[in-house]
Amino acid sequence: EVQLVESGGGLVQPGGSLRLSCEASGFTFSSYTMNWVRQAPGKGLEWLSDISTGSNSIHYADSVKGRFVISRDDARNSLYLQMNSLRAEDTAVYYCARGDTLFGVVIVYWGQGTLVTVSS
Amino acid sequence: DIQMAQSPSSLSASVGDRVTITCRSSQSISSYLNWYQQKPGQAPKLLIFAASSLQSGVTSRFSGSGSGTDFTLTIRSLQPEDFATYYCQQSYRFPYTFGQGTKLETK
Numbered sequence: 001e002v003q004l005v006e007s008g009g010g011l012v013q014p015g016g017s018l019r020l021s022c023e024a025s026g027f028t029f030s031s032y033t034m035n036w037v038r039q040a041p042g043k044g045l046e047w048l049s050d051i052s053t054g055s056n057s058i059h060y061a062d063s064v065k066g067r068f069v070i071s072r073d074d075a076r077n078s079l080y081l082q083m084n085s086l087r088a089e090d091t092a093v094y095y096c097a098r099g100d101t102l103f104g105v106v107i108v109y110w111g112q113g114t115l116v117t118v119s120s
Numbered sequence: 121d122i123q124m125a126q127s128p129s130s131l132s133a134s135v136g137d138r139v140t141i142t143c144r145s146s147q148s149i150s151s152y153l154n155w156y157q158q159k160p161g162q163a164p165k166l167l168i169f170a171a172s173s174l175q176s177g178v179t180s181r182f183s184g185s186g187s188g189t190d191f192t193l194t195i196r197s198l199q200p201e202d203f204a205t206y207y208c209q210q211s212y213r214f215p216y217t218f219g220q221g222t223k224l225e226t227k
Contacts, residue, residue, distance in 0.1 A: 045156070045164065045207055047216040059214040062121065095163060103170035104152050104211045110163035 002026040009114030022079040022096030030074035033099035038092035086118045126219035132227040143191045143208035152212035
């Protein structure tokens with residue numbers, strides 16, 4: 001069974017940093033593109049970033065480019081999101097998600113999310 | 121960035137109804153269009169990929185159509201478990217973008 005478990009969320013002050021982790025199990029982690037998607041309270045979904053197998057290709061949404069860094073450790077079956085210069089508008093549930101090659105890369109499996117609150 | 125616009129933003133319907141949700145992209149995305157269902161407190165669930173392909177394990181009451189810039193998600197014979205929020209997403213070009221969502225409520 002595919003499982004994605006996020007951790008690292010919490011309360012952080014504006015301008016601060018936080019590192020999210022996602023531990024994967026139930027599949028060969030190194031063989032899949034991985035994504036981060038977030039959802040602000042009561043709002044819609046926002047795709048943030050993806051990282052391909054071998055970390056060969058990385059993309060970001062404009063809203064986080066230059067502030068967030070995605071990375072992966074295939075030996076630990078883990079995905080990370082380093083978030084710097086956090087703003088109030090970064091408050092959201094952050095989901096780790098697996099991309100499957102169905103027709104291009106499609107997000108199929110999602111974690112349950114971790115809540116990040118940016119507030120003084 | 122490619123903008124995705126869904127309509128309507130909310131929709132009231134009854135069990136047994138057939139409903140249609142529309143998604144329009146700001147430029148052609150071929151068939152790189154996916155539909156997700158999200159219930160309160162849960163992660164999204166993939167329903168349709170490649171505009172019209174039903175994800176494994178998803179009931180055939182859901183169907184998708186369209187290509188280019190205009191797409192639809194149709195749910196026939198609504199069931200109680202179908203009341204949720206639905207999102208379209210393009211996976212044609214980075215950054216991948218979602219529509220704003222359509223909340224399907226019981227009438």
